[in-house]
Amino acid sequence: MSKTHNFQGLETVLQLDGPALDLLELALGGLADQQDLARWLCAAGYVYPDSANSRRLLLADPDGTALASVEVRPSSTISDNSLDVAQLKPLARSEHGPGRASRLTSALTTQSAVLFSEAPTVSEIHKLSLSTVASQAFLVLVSSSKRASQTDYPNQLRELHDAALLAGAQGAGHLIIPEEADMQQVVQRAVMEVLYDFRKPTDESLVQQGLVVLFSGLSGSGKSTLARSVMERIHLEMNREAVLLDGDDIRRFVSKGLGFSPEDRETNVVRIGWIASRISQVGGIALCAPIAPFAQARAQMRALAEQAGRFVLVHVNTPLEVCEARDRKGLYAKARAGLVKDFTGIDSPYEVPEDASLTLDLSTLSIEAASDQVLELIRSTHH
Template sequence: MSDSSDRSGDEAAAPVFAPDPVSLAHLELILNGAYPLAGFMTREEASSVAKRGRLPDGTPWPVPVTLPVPDQLADAERLTLTDPEGAPLAELRVGQRWWAGAQDGDGAAAPGHRLAGEVRFAQPPVYGALRHLRLSPGEIRGQRELAGDGGVPVLAVVTARPLHHRELHQIRAAAEELAGDDRAEVLVIIDAPLETEGLAPVVLAAEPLLPAPARFVVATLPRWSSDGAAGPALGRRVLLHAHVAAAYGATRLLVLDSAPSAGAEEETPIPVAAAPGWAYDTAQEQWRPVGEVAPEAAADLPDEAEVEETLARGLALPAWFTPARVAAELARIRPPRTERGLTVFFTGFSGSGKSTIARGVAEGIRRSGRTLTLLDGDVVRRMLSAGLTFSRADRNLNVRRIGYVAAEISRHGGVAVCAPIAPYAATRAEVRAMVEEVGDFFLVHVATPLEVCEARDRKGLYAKARAGEIPEFTGISDPYEEPEDAELVLDTEGRSVGESVAEVLSALRSGGWLPAESV
């Protein structure tokens, strides 16, 4: 009894920490057995993997698996790791503390403290979308054994994209080749975000069109790059997919979107094969192996941008390109822009005119018949962010709160018009990412020059900032990072508010977010 009580006291004393999305994805894959790792990597391990694609003992492994923590947890002996809602997932026994600089290339968002050590399972995860499909490798293997498929070869496909006709033909051909005179199972591992369904429903729509038996599992596979890009180098990504597929019992990995790197099979736990070439023969009006189609008869496939634009305009995808089931699910997930959730996000100096323009734009959107919410910076400050200061940390938190509310509005098909100063590029990028998981994001930079804004100074803020009465004031004692990704840049100098409002509404109409007749 005393031992149990002591243990409970120790566990209660352990700091609680919710890892960032990348580390949380790593943690789930460690705990469910998809990774052959006991926990988060030391500096030596992460550095060896980043530079050589191998652990220090020579074992091939494609990506660093590290745990960034804030300064206040850098000296922790143990941590209770939780999901974003605070439910315990595991306990980390800290074996090493280290500082990751930019040269370490561990793939985290920024340099900082890292904790390494073994993780011990606490309780099954319940947080996240499609939890019923987030089965562990052990569960999938058990299903196969119960179905009598234990000895059947398994072709794995890892995808975050829809399975159109070409991909379905490629999978069927590869499965037939793997089966030989017998049969093979297809295992589709859907790489989906943790918090949303992503395109998983579209991938699942293709299930009846795959050779039976076909199984589906959802996993969140972390992105990593030594140069800070959005995802791992192609070879590293394929290798990670091969390791995860092998854990799920696959005997071969089919790569749909690229050819495996030369010599890659020497590093993978299972063979990796490039998808066989298939093309739509416009002369025969059917899909055929690419070697059997004359080059001039091979149809050009629409790329992702063309598919997106077709859906955004409310048009049907070609029947030869994608099955009706897949097209219908895509249309549901990505409705026409006039029905799609949208966040119009204004950014600019104080006094730039963004709030006035935003109000005019909001009124124009409302008259078009769309459901609208206006989130003005000053109003949000009094309500949603009451109590926050104007420190950099609190200003970032204020913008994140606006982004969270805007994303929820967009999730349900509404339009959110936001007008904070939002001076920092990284925070604006966070908001864009939040919104684009569930809708569309349209960034408007109200690029009124600082001297014009200061000359207006309707609230007297610039004068107070010049006098030192307001610290960390954007444009005076704190920087404004001009957007490089704005969908529209407005120069309001010498222009009326009505002209600026009309320009924004015109851009939204031409982009398809407002009906053409809206004014």
């Protein structure tokens, strides 16, 4: 999610993520409307129209480098709950994203272009090399931000550059257009003359969508046991990559040193959310099994995950009495005796989720029956 803070105490800095950065770059290069950028900033919750009394913002990349400054004010169109942007000024060159050197961010004024939506096929290269105009052509791969974040994208770019060499074309580059921008308009602004348009209708179902599943519940409720069973079945039955981010492992390797105060728990859960969303971004399935007792941290995890792909929350609501009776680690006994403080369910709260896609009581359901339900949910979120 976006981060807003003051830069050297002077101006508000908005740290943008992938699609917003792509849109900013297009707007700076004259390929997208500044107004599209304003709408995106509002829709994604970066700025709120009613709180913007004409102010200057610095738009930064995730490293905090300010790429542009912009003035925003509430929209002059009364019905439009958005912002007007003015004076969008570049400050630094972008360095994020794949294939930086061959990325098109302003109009190709001198060359004619051949458009692709994936790496050129052998027959397309052949057709191109026979053409009398091939030597004037520039090959352009037109992609979305989502497509460009997939792991095979660098390969596609390499194949595009090879194709340009083989066909004797002028060169190759790629245009990354976020879903929020008008693709047709960007292409028209970027390319003066289209020699061939080899683009194929994009079938989104072919782009494997990532998923984050959060199993939240009390210690001993069965989160890890269930998540492990789900992971094995995803590998076997769906032939997909799934990674288990177990609460205990994360505490050992990622959140070592953190305790169980509400602040430390939030930090822990958001870290898991960040790692999970990176897995999801490349089409993987991340299964997370922390207690995650607080709604606020779960919401942050959801926001991170939904930027990358899908998110589902499974509430493992095995009753406290059962978890306590299991007490595999003896921690409930210690908590009751006051030897362990801030123990969830004893002297630290568990806020029951109101946004769970599934609620499973593992004192009455077998692991097989529970994992059947989770698998069904996962399949239904994957078309």
